[in-house]
Amino acid sequence: MTNKTLVSATVNNEPVEFLCEPQQSLLECLRDILGLTGTKEGCNDGNCGACSVLLDGQLVNSCLVLGVEIEGRAITTVEGLADWRGLHPIQQAFLEADGFQCGFCTPGILIATKALLDRKPNPTEADIRAWLSGNLCRCTGYDKIVRAVQVAACHLNNTCEVDA
Amino acid sequence: MQPFAYQAPTSVGEAVALLADPERGARPFAGGTDLLVQMRRGLFAPGMLVDVKRIPELNRIAFDPTEGLTIGAAVCCAWLCEHPAVRQQYPGLVDAASIIGGAAIQRRATLGGNLCNAAPSGDSIPAMIVLGASATLAGPKGTRTVPVADFCAAPGKTVLRPGELLISLHVPPPAPNSAARTRSGARYLRFIPRGEMDIAVAGAGAWLALGDDGVITDARIALSAVAPTPLFVEAAGAALIGQSPTEAAFAAAAAIAQEAARPISDVRGTAAQRRHLVGVLTRRALHGAYQRAKGEACDD
Numbered sequence: 001m002t003n004k005t006l007v008s009a010t011v012n013n014e015p016v017e018f019l020c021e022p023q024q025s026l027l028e029c030l031r032d033i034l035g036l037t038g039t040k041e042g043c044n045d046g047n048c049g050a051c052s053v054l055l056d057g058q059l060v061n062s063c064l065v066l067g068v069e070i071e072g073r074a075i076t077t078v079e080g081l082a083d084w085r086g087l088h089p090i091q092q093a094f095l096e097a098d099g100f101q102c103g104f105c106t107p108g109i110l111i112a113t114k115a116l117l118d119r120k121p122n123p124t125e126a127d128i129r130a131w132l133s134g135n136l137c138r139c140t141g142y143d144k145i146v147r148a149v150q151v152a153a154c155h156l157n158n159t160c161e162v163d164a
Numbered sequence: 165m166q167p168f169a170y171q172a173p174t175s176v177g178e179a180v181a182l183l184a185d186p187e188r189g190a191r192p193f194a195g196g197t198d199l200l201v202q203m204r205r206g207l208f209a210p211g212m213l214v215d216v217k218r219i220p221e222l223n224r225i226a227f228d229p230t231e232g233l234t235i236g237a238a239v240c241c242a243w244l245c246e247h248p249a250v251r252q253q254y255p256g257l258v259d260a261a262s263i264i265g266g267a268a269i270q271r272r273a274t275l276g277g278n279l280c281n282a283a284p285s286g287d288s289i290p291a292m293i294v295l296g297a298s299a300t301l302a303g304p305k306g307t308r309t310v311p312v313a314d315f316c317a318a319p320g321k322t323v324l325r326p327g328e329l330l331i332s333l334h335v336p337p338p339a340p341n342s343a344a345r346t347r348s349g350a351r352y353l354r355f356i357p358r359g360e361m362d363i364a365v366a367g368a369g370a371w372l373a374l375g376d377d378g379v380i381t382d383a384r385i386a387l388s389a390v391a392p393t394p395l396f397v398e399a400a401g402a403a404l405i406g407q408s409p410t411e412a413a414f415a416a417a418a419a420i421a422q423e424a425a426r427p428i429s430d431v432r433g434t435a436a437q438r439r440h441l442v443g444v445l446t447r448r449a450l451h452g453a454y455q456r457a458k459g460e461a462c463d464d
Contacts (some may be wrong), residue, residue, distance in 0.1 A: 003169065022170035022213065025200075045201040046269055055364070058242070058271045064196050065272070068170050069215065112267065133360035134266025 009070045012080030013035070020067040027051045029067035030077060038078040038107045042136070049135030052108035052115075059115035061134075078107035081114065089155040090114055099148025101139035109135045113144050113149050121157055124150070165203050172215040176222075176302050176331060179214050184304040184327030188212045192329055194238040195272035196220075197265060198281045221331055222276070233335040237276025241265075244275060253338050255456060256350025256371065260291035263354065268363045278331045282316040282393065283363075289394035290369035290386035291352040294401075297335045303328035313386070314395035331378065336446065339424075348373040349456025352447045354388065355441045364389045365433040368421065368445035370453040372404060380404045385417060385446055390425035390438050397424040400446070409454045411447070418446035 004019040011034060018033045027044075030036045030053070042050030044063045051062040054076035064158035081088035090113050091101070100106040109132065116123055116131045123131065128149045129142070137145060168376040169188070173179045183190050189211030193199055197429035202208055216222050220239040235244060241261040244250055251258055264273050278288045279299065292312040299310050304325055305328045310334070315322055319352040324330070338348050354367030367388035375381040387395045400420040407413040427438035 003167065005170070021167060023165040023167050037175075041225050044204065046197055046265070049266070049268060052268055055271075059268045060271050061197075061268045062268075066170065066196070066213075069172075069217075084374075115267065130360055131267050133358075134268050 005068050007071050009072065011072040011076075012076060018067075022066060022068050022128055022158055024067045025063050026053070026055075026065040026067050026070060027062040029070075030062060030075070033067075036079050037076050040102070040104055040107055042108075047134075047136070048105070049112060049123060049132075050106045052111040052135065054111060054115060057115075057118065059112055063105060076111070077113075078110055081110060090116075090117070090142070090149075090152040093152035093155055094145075094148040097148035097151045099140070099145045100137075101152070105135060105137045109137070113152060116149070117153055117156055122153060165200070166209040168210055169212040170215065171212060172218050174218045174220075176219055176329065178204065179216055179219060180302055180304060180327060182212065182214045182397075183329055186326065190214050192216050192280070194274045194277050195240060195269075197269050197273040198277060198283075199429040199441055213222070215331065218230075224332070226248065229337060230411070232337045235275055235335070237280075237330040237332055238274055239276070240268075240271055241273050241275065242270040245270070254295065254316045254335060254350070255462075256295060256352055256369065256453065257288070257291050257335065259350075260287040260367075260369070261353040263287055263360070263374045269361075275333055279312065279315060279333070280322055280324065280330055282320050282322045284319055284320070284391060284393060285364040285367070285389040286316075286394060287352065287354055287364060287367055287388060290367060290388045290396075291350070292333060292335065293386035293394065293396045294338040294350055294369040294384040296334045296371075296384070297333055299333055300331045301328045304333050307331070309334075313396040315385035320394050347375075347457055348382075349458070351452030351456065351462060353445045353449050355445060363432065364426075365444060366390050366427070366438045367440035368442060368449045370446065371401075372409065372453050372457060374409065374454075374457050378408065380407050380409055380413070383417070383450075385421050387421060387425055387442055387446075389432075390442055392426070395424065395426075400424065404438035404450075409450075409457075411451070414447045414450040414454075415443075417450060418443045421446045 042048035053062045095132035191210040191212035211448040222236040224236040226234045245262045297312040350371040354364035356362035372383040383401040385400040400417045427435040
């Protein structure tokens with residue numbers, strides 16, 4: 001027997017309605033019901049950050065949120081970053097600074113970076129490393145990710161020098 | 165995860181009624197950062213999760229200089245740590261609440277959940293114990309208050325009775341009998357191999373109050389990850405009363421804390437390493453608490 005609940009929410013600025021069971025995580029709802037597969041499943045226990053999304057603007061691990069909890073709430077996933085003008089400045093910065101290799105952790109890191117820069121437009125390197133401690137990357141060794149966040153910050157603040 | 169029912173009541177009474185019905189097998193659900201992980205591992209299969217995040221009493225932070233601080237059980241760590249009065253008056257609590265998980269976990273994990281999860285390594289528990297915090301519980305037979313120091317019974321076990329719900333945590337004013345609030349201070353420190361996002365190998369919380377003559381009038385020390393529950397070492401704090409706040413006095417108190425610790429060896433560290441860490445961390449926590457009592461910033 002299924003015990004489905006109708007959930008109405010906003011995902012990437014679009015109203016959505018979907019049916020889900022209480023034990024389905026927000027991550028499962030995004031990927032398997034709404035078809036938004038940009039958000040990745042890594043550890044499924046809150047350690048890796050691959051499933052990072054914004055819930056009412058706050059960074060959360062979507063594997064640790066239930067789909068039924070988002071009734072009336074607003075979610076931003078990686079699919080919500082780019083718009084008709086093109087890539088989001090954070091995405092552009094990750095391209096310019098080679099802030100990824102295999103790319104599996106990248107959606108979560110882009111979202112975590114947005115959450116950081118929304119609240120702290122000029123983070124220090126230590127701020128960036130501490131904030132991204134919940135986003136694991138097997139490839140880059142993190143240095144290029146940190147650099148990409150710094151480039152993103154200067155793009156968003158219009159403070160980039162020519163060779164940034 | 166096994167299927168379960170979900171309810172999000174908006175009052176304590178409704179939540180307690182759901183939790184008290186043994187047929188439902190209901191558990192309270194706030195941030196889910198421990199509970200959902202444990203359910204996926206098969207440790208629990210509740211029949212219902214009672215989401216407590218829509219209950220006003222559980223979602224409140226209230227500070228009053230004479231009453232102290234009341235933290236709703238569903239308040240997340242990030243909100244607590246960003247609260248101006250908490251930052252100003254209770255930096256020892258921020259020490260602990262700000263290191264529970266990374267940025268995303270901070271926006272879900274709650275102090276109430278950290279306490280109810282009753283992990284020996286729960287960072288906020290020693291921090292609350294040394295501040296003299298108490299927990300307000302509501303259940304089918306009414307409400308009661310339990311000192312945080314007495315709340316954890318064993319790893320993962322608490323004094324919560326069937327159907328009882330943690331409503332809020334209360335922390336006394338920073339210096340209860342003194343007009344000068346800067347005369348008491350608290351600090352929590354832990355050791356982890358990573359910089360962030362890790363579980364304490366050992367941790368120590370310290371609180372002390374200074375009299376007008378600079379002598380310690382009261383002190384409390386509590387430890388994490390070195391016993392089956394977070395450990396309140398009353399004797400270590402008591403040994404400081406009447407002493408001058410010197411590094412020698414702090415070392416003597418730390419030695420008492422080391423004696424009281426009952427560490428085990430496991431994947432995170434050996435018993436000997438943990439006992440050593442208790443000495444180092446207790447001394448440093450006392451040093452930091454003393455600096456804060458003097459109105460200075462901590463130097464480590």
